[in-house]
Amino acid sequence: MQDFGENIQQSHNEKLGRHLVAAINIEPGDTLLEERPLLVAPHWECHQLKCAQCLQESYVMCRRCQVFPLCMDCGQHDDFECEFFASGAGKAICKDILVKNYGICGLLKLLLLLDNPETKGDCQGLVGTPINLSDYRDGEGMWQEHEELVVRPLMESGLVAVLPAQQLTSDTLHAHCIRIDSNSFEVTARDGDTLKGVFVCGASLPHSCVPNTVVALDEQFNMKLYAAVSLQPGDIIYNSYTNPLMGTSQRQHQLRLSRRLECSCSRCLDPTEMGTHMSSMKCRECDGGFSVCEIEPNGRLGDWRCPDCGALLTAAEVHELQAEVGTALVEARGELQVYESLLTQYGPLLHPNHFMLLDIKQNIASILRAAALMNSMEQPCKKLLARRVELCSDLLPVCRAVVPGISKLYAIGLFEYLLALVELVELQFAESDLNKKEYVAHLRTASLVAKEAMDLLRFEPENSAEGYLSDRIAMELERIESDLKKYGR
Ligand SMILES: [Zn+2]
Ligand SMILES: [Zn+2]
Ligand SMILES: [Zn+2]
Ligand SMILES: [Zn+2]
Incomplete structure (x- = not known):
């Protein structure tokens, strides 16, 4: 079992299963957890080869194994990884396995960690979690991406046959891809490119849209989790896996897609979203009123209603408008005047803090900043x-x-x-x-x-x-x- 230090300890309940709680009184800024990544890998869709050691761009291959890219500065990468293809079980595998299908890189690294008796134990926290594949199969988004970029190329590469102990099938490979995705934070390499860092403990904390912690990641991909607010003994340690500048319906959609999670945190249950009104609409019937989303006790989002005059705006109407603005935003592509006219057009229909207006404003501010630069x-x-x-x-x-x-x-x-x-x-x-x-x-x-x-x-x-x-x-x-x-x- 991992040693968590004196600030936090493990706990268990029915809703969250095993989780972490504060063990003592914690001050904002106090470190709760420090963790090295189990592995760091490029995103599945990345085509730019990266050094197996430092993850910066590299066009040369390791001379010994001829499979992994390796930059001039690094000279060598993980010995087991290298040895496996140089003279171990993988030596008959075609040398361009990675070059041809760079998307497999993250999963290949995990399979080699699992094959290495010295690192196999470190992976248990990750591969030990059951994944219900039927939740993902044929679903929106990532299944197809995993299939095309990772699972199929790996199944066809001959690698499965030289890792017999793992009894790999295309389903186990899919489950590993999902585990990598849902246990990773975006980390930044020294050359500025973003990568996936897999953190067994830090990325498995329960989610809240109002987290009580901050995740810090340095250039060596070390993670430090620290308290954002004061914590009392027994307080559950939460992280957030969504963008706080999104409205509730958007955040929930994203959490459902990426984590199969139904969030019912304090913000999700608060129609005003902590007083910001980030999802509120201008009332169509009265002057100065705002329609807020009615939320059922189980967290389900309902229609929008104005508390001043009682006028109703159906969820369907609101979603239609949101979809319209969403499309207009995509089509605006960096045009300052187009964003400004979107503000003029949709401003009168939405609360001034509506997340879509904030999105447009951020776009304008960043164009103006770039122009000034x-x-x-x-x-x-x-x-x-x-x-x-x-x-x-x-x-x-x-x-x-x-x-x-x-x-x-x-x-x-x-x-x-x-x-x-x-x-x-x-x-x-x-x-x-x-x-x-x-x-x-x-x-x-x-x-x-x-x-x-x-x-x-x-x-x-x-x-x-x-x-x-x-x-x-x-x-x-x-x-x-x-x-x-x-x-x-
Ligand atoms: Zn390097
Ligand atoms: Zn090598
Ligand atoms: Zn929430
Ligand atoms: Zn009204």
Whole structure:
């Protein structure tokens, strides 16, 4: 059994089965769990060969086994993996097994871990969980992808015959693919590409759309799980496997597809989604009313009703509108004016915090940011900079509300707002739209925003994307403080 340290311990109940709870009083930021990945692999659909050791792009193959890519820096990869194809049971397998079907890489690594007596035990937590294949077969999405990219190529490769002890059938291979998917976090290689890191313990925590933990992943793919809020002894440790900026129906759809999970967390049962109204519609009958989704006690989503006037909006009508906006969003593909006109068109029908409006606003803000970075605006147009500040600030209260406690989402939101604000007020000051006193007041706000963002990122590892973001914010803060010194007296 794994040693969990003093902060957490295992517990059991009927609904969740085995799970982890706080063992003592825990403070926000306290580490709950540290874990190395069982394996790191490219996504199934990845075609870019990656070094078997460091997972960065590589075009050369290992000279010894001639099967796995290996970059110039690494020189060697896992000995069992290499040996298996160089002179072990796999030596007769065609050398281009991986090159031809790179999608099998993750599963191939797992099969070799299972074949290695030294690592077989580490896999038990993963392969020991039963998978009900009939839940997945012929379902939407991943079954077909697994079949085409992984299972069929592996079955045809001759590998099954040289791993007789595992008694592999196409069903066992499908079950392994599902286990890899549902136990992985997205990790980032040093070259910036995303990969799947399989974490037996960390990725098997029960889900809540309002998690009480934060997952941190560093460049070496180490995972650290820390508390987002204070925990009391016995509190269940939750993680979230969905995007907090999605509305309830979207999150639930995604959780059903990826994890066969029906979520009934506090946010899913709250029609206002923690006061944000991210799924609420403008009432069609009365002025100023908002229709909220009626949720049955079992968590099932019903129709939308306005609490002010009682008017009903059927679930079918709402879903139709959502589908329409969804299609328009896909078709907008990076066109600033199209996004703006979507806001004008759908704004009057939805709550200002509706997740689809937030999605459109995020799209606009990121286009404006990219434009500012590339200096592609004719001259940095103050109107567009001001628009960016406005959009970033609209997102902040929602980011704050949906992830309580220490929140990377909110930290990133603050950073985006900070960049936009500083850029705008610097230009306004330079062009004398702001006097010294006004400029200083804005810089004071910016300084507070920077400090709050850095405070939220202080438990992240230094060598992680969030660690680098924190350094970036520190640089920005230094600049702000030096201007404050210069003008602030
Ligand atoms: Zn390498
Ligand atoms: Zn090799
Ligand atoms: Zn939920
Ligand atoms: Zn109404």
